Amino acid sequence: MKAAPWAVGFAVLAGCQNTQMVVGKWKAEGGSDLPDTTLAIEFKPDGTFRSDSESWSGSGQTVQTLWGTWTLEGDTLVLEHKKVGWAFPGDKRREERLRRERSEADRQVLEMADLNGRWKLEWHNESQFAVSLPMGRFLWKRQ
Numbered sequence: 001m002k003a004a005p006w007a008v009g010f011a012v013l014a015g016c017q018n019t020q021m022v023v024g025k026w027k028a029e030g031g032s033d034l035p036d037t038t039l040a041i042e043f044k045p046d047g048t049f050r051s052d053s054e055s056w057s058g059s060g061q062t063v064q065t066l067w068g069t070w071t072l073e074g075d076t077l078v079l080e081h082k083k084v085g086w087a088f089p090g091d092k093r094r095e096e097r098l099r100r101e102r103s104e105a106d107r108q109v110l111e112m113a114d115l116n117g118r119w120k121l122e123w124h125n126e127s128q129f130a131v132s133l134p135m136g137r138f139l140w141k142r143q
Helices: 005-022 092-115
Strands: 024-030 037-043 048-057 060-073 076-087 118-120 122-125 128-133 136-142
Touching: 005 060, 118 128
Parallel strands: none
Antiparallel strands: 024 037, 024 136, 037 048, 048 060, 060 076, 076 118, 122 128, 128 136
């Protein structure tokens, strides 16, 4: 059975509109396992993203950046992580230690990130969506 051309066109248009809803800068709130962490992500129209997390602990501030690509499959956002970056503002010893251990640390982070790389989006409106991940439930707001 062939689909009517208008039905195919409507499906493509609907997919484009959903994709356009995702494009932009977002900031997260919530996440019960990450109380001292701020999360931000930018989804670009070319299908790439940059995700930044800042966390604070007794050993100081840690900034982690992930880069990769994204696609939308219905209401599921699929993230493929390509690269990770680290910074420890004000702590040169931690930066030097990570530089020595970097390949193993990067591999572990990218593996964990890819395990969490399928986000089922629960849209509240065009400027808010929620995602449940192993580290808690996050409310993302458009910036």
